[in-house]
Amino acid sequence: MTLRRLHVLVTGTSSDAHTWNLMYLQLALEEAGHEVTNLGPCVPDDLLTETCVRLRPDTLVISSVNGHGHTDAARAAAVVRHDPRHDAMPIIVGGLLGTAGNPNADHAPALRAAGVTAVLEKDDLPKLMRLLAETRAAAPAPATATATAAATAAAAATAATAAGRELEGAR
Amino acid sequence: MTAPPETGFAGAIHNTRRAGLVVVQPRMGFAEPSAMRAGLVAVRDARATTVGTITLDSYTRVGDLHSARTAVRTRTRLNGYPLCTHPDDTTRSMLSEVYRPGFPIQIRHGSARPRHIIEAMARIGLDATEGGPVSYCLPYGRTPLRSAVNEWSAACDRLAEMSTPERPAHLESFGGCMLGQMCPPSLLVAIAVLEGLFFAQHRVPSISLSYAQQTQPEQDLEALAALRRLIGELLPDLDVHVVLYTYMGVFPRTRAGSSALLDESARIAVFGGAERLIVKTVMESVRIPDVADNVAAVERAEREVRCSQQMRAAGRHPWAPSESGLYEEARTMIDTVRSLDPDLGIALHIAFRRGLLDIPYCLHPDTQGRTRSRVGPDGRLEWAHVGSLPIDGPRPAGHAVGAQELTSMLNYVADRFDSTVAVR
Ligand code: B12
Numbered sequence: 001m002t003l004r005r006l007h008v009l010v011t012g013t014s015s016d017a018h019t020w021n022l023m024y025l026q027l028a029l030e031e032a033g034h035e036v037t038n039l040g041p042c043v044p045d046d047l048l049t050e051t052c053v054r055l056r057p058d059t060l061v062i063s064s065v066n067g068h069g070h071t072d073a074a075r076a077a078a079v080v081r082h083d084p085r086h087d088a089m090p091i092i093v094g095g096l097l098g099t100a101g102n103p104n105a106d107h108a109p110a111l112r113a114a115g116v117t118a119v120l121e122k123d124d125l126p127k128l129m130r131l132l133a134e135t136r137a138a139a140p141a142p143a144t145a146t147a148t149a150a151a152t153a154a155a156a157a158t159a160a161t162a163a164g165r166e167l168e169g170a171r
Numbered sequence: 172m173t174a175p176p177e178t179g180f181a182g183a184i185h186n187t188r189r190a191g192l193v194v195v196q197p198r199m200g201f202a203e204p205s206a207m208r209a210g211l212v213a214v215r216d217a218r219a220t221t222v223g224t225i226t227l228d229s230y231t232r233v234g235d236l237h238s239a240r241t242a243v244r245t246r247t248r249l250n251g252y253p254l255c256t257h258p259d260d261t262t263r264s265m266l267s268e269v270y271r272p273g274f275p276i277q278i279r280h281g282s283a284r285p286r287h288i289i290e291a292m293a294r295i296g297l298d299a300t301e302g303g304p305v306s307y308c309l310p311y312g313r314t315p316l317r318s319a320v321n322e323w324s325a326a327c328d329r330l331a332e333m334s335t336p337e338r339p340a341h342l343e344s345f346g347g348c349m350l351g352q353m354c355p356p357s358l359l360v361a362i363a364v365l366e367g368l369f370f371a372q373h374r375v376p377s378i379s380l381s382y383a384q385q386t387q388p389e390q391d392l393e394a395l396a397a398l399r400r401l402i403g404e405l406l407p408d409l410d411v412h413v414v415l416y417t418y419m420g421v422f423p424r425t426r427a428g429s430s431a432l433l434d435e436s437a438r439i440a441v442f443g444g445a446e447r448l449i450v451k452t453v454m455e456s457v458r459i460p461d462v463a464d465n466v467a468a469v470e471r472a473e474r475e476v477r478c479s480q481q482m483r484a485a486g487r488h489p490w491a492p493s494e495s496g497l498y499e500e501a502r503t504m505i506d507t508v509r510s511l512d513p514d515l516g517i518a519l520h521i522a523f524r525r526g527l528l529d530i531p532y533c534l535h536p537d538t539q540g541r542t543r544s545r546v547g548p549d550g551r552l553e554w555a556h557v558g559s560l561p562i563d564g565p566r567p568a569g570h571a572v573g574a575q576e577l578t579s580m581l582n583y584v585a586d587r588f589d590s591t592v593a594v595r
Contacts, residue, residue: 014233015235019534023577024581027574067250068250099248100248101458
């Protein structure tokens with residue numbers, strides 16, 4: 001069986017300017033065989049929702065390290081979940097979500113209540129890969145030889161720029 | 172040069188410089204006024220020559236004052252002090268008795284659109300901050316560079332207007348840091364100097380230019396020497412000092428490794444001739460540091476500064492500065508940018524659009540993103556691809572950095588300090 005490449009949307013949160021986390025995630029996910037659109041840092045809610053509608057990614061990965069992630073990611077997940085078209089899309093959150101150095105799991109109940117599927121710790125990258133592999137296995141096999149038009153377009157755009165630099169919708 | 176200022180942030184630096192001291196400063200910010208005050212008092216009373224810092228939170232930084240208000244109302248922890256959300260009187264009483272001529276305080280934030288912050292400072296009577304049209308834009312989100320240039324022009328004009336000869340406003344460029352890691356020193360120095368020239372164009376009366384510790388002390392000393400030489404050549408009539416930042420990239424995970432990295436930065440500050448050092452704490456890789464963490468860091472840095480000063484007085488030098496042509500590279504970039512337009516704001520914008528300035532690994536859409544850097548075999552931070560920069564250097568065809576290579580470069584310093592300490 002040929003598995004369809006997953007299209008993963010990687011995004012920072014509205015108040016978080018850090019980018020090395022986003023760049024690293026993009027490279028690691030691409031190397032694992034996924035297609036990645038990287039929305040970049042400081043993503044306002046409407047850019048996120050608009051991009052989800054336009055690109056219909058298979059999975060949304062929210063990364064935050066500035067300590068506001070526990071509130072910002074909850075708000076972001078809630079606005080995305082507002083649209084029933086994204087009901088089936090996993091939302092995975094990770095990074096350094098609070099300011100007190102405690103585990104991200106402490107913030108999981110509130111994040112899940114807001115619609116987040118999984119809250120991962122800073123070094124849970126293997127688990128992220130596993131969750132994506134499961135999503136991929138569960139995804140319908142490609143009807144034709146192509147993924148969705150949007151994913152293909154995004155992949156072409158990504159390939160056209162230097163590695164890790166595609167900043168969707170930034171202009 | 173005009174007579175040195177007597178009071179305010181600028182005046183305090185002058186007094187310590189005269190006394191041959193290095194000012195040590197934390198990167199500290201807490202949401203609660205009582206905690207912020209306690210932190211400032213503790214830093215003032217620490218066994219070190221200090222100035223105070225109020226680091227603002229990320230909501231205030233991006234201008235999302237609604238979220239800052241909600242957080243204050245619901246007592247959600249923030250990553251800094253929400254200056255524009257607490258009533259001015261709350262901030263005034265937070266500062267009362269602490270903020271005095273002998274203990275200046277700087278507002279650090281990271282805002283590409285800083286007007287609300289500068290206005291709050293003006294109302295409250297705070298005279299020192301940090302920023303820059305490039306350095307507070309490209310590493311800090313998606314604000315277009317053109318808007319950041321306009322906003323920082325207005326901010327600089329406002330700071331100039333707030334100034335009096337006795338109490339000049341002070342502005343520090345963050346240009347010596349950029350993304351915190353992986354930016355070759357010549358480019359850091361060029362951006363800091365260009366921002367200094369931008370501040371001078373807008374008549375900000377007192378400025379400092381930064382440089383962040385990178386991967387190799389010999390190279391850092393060469394960079395600091397280049398920075399000081401360029402200040403002498405290009406900003407001779409202005410009140411300017413140099414501020415060194417303890418390493419700004421991925422920090423060691425062990426206490427011992429973090430402390431050793433802090434010590435090294437204090438030595439670099441002394442042997443590189445910086446007037447001020449901004450420290451990091453042993454909690455850097457874990458969480459927002461608390462008051463005790465900050466006090467421990469400034470006191471430790473002060474001890475190391477004094478040790479290094481004694482070493483220097485005894486004629487002992489731990490490192491010989493490298494001679495890699497860093498000054499020439501920085502100077503070429505600065506001259507190229509200045510030749511683009513008499514208005515430095517416009518020149519900076521054109522330079523980034525054409526790739527004449529280009530920060531490696533920067534995601535911001537207003538940079539070309541063609542340059543790449545790497546940690547060389549000898550531990551120096553070097554160019555892997557110079558893109559369209561107006562300098563000589565490698566321009567290889569089609570080398571992409573992978574996830575593994577990126578992490579090992581980002582962790583180079585952390586690993587070096589964690590492991591040397593472990594074997595000891
Ligand atoms: C470099 C850096 C910066 C640079 C960022 C430049 C840039 N454009 O990226 C600069 C200097 C500009 C900066 C600024 C700030 N920073 Co900073 N920064 C760091 C630093 C030193 C390294 C981060 C880094 O680059 N790591 C490399 C990447 C590859 O690793 P990573 O980010 O940890 O991500 C990894 C994991 O977390 C994980 N991961 C990330 N996301 C996800 C998601 C999932 C699903 C999974 C599974 C895993 C995962 O995978 C990544 C690879 O292993 C850290 C401290 C440290 N770690 O040493 C502080 C740190 C993250 N910064 C911090 C703060 C507070 C700020 C500021 C907000 C300060 C302020 N108040 O103004 C500002 C402003 C930024 C903002 N508003 O968001 C705090 C956050 C505190 C907290 N959460 O408790 C830290 C921890 C420092 C500290 N102790 O105070 N910063």
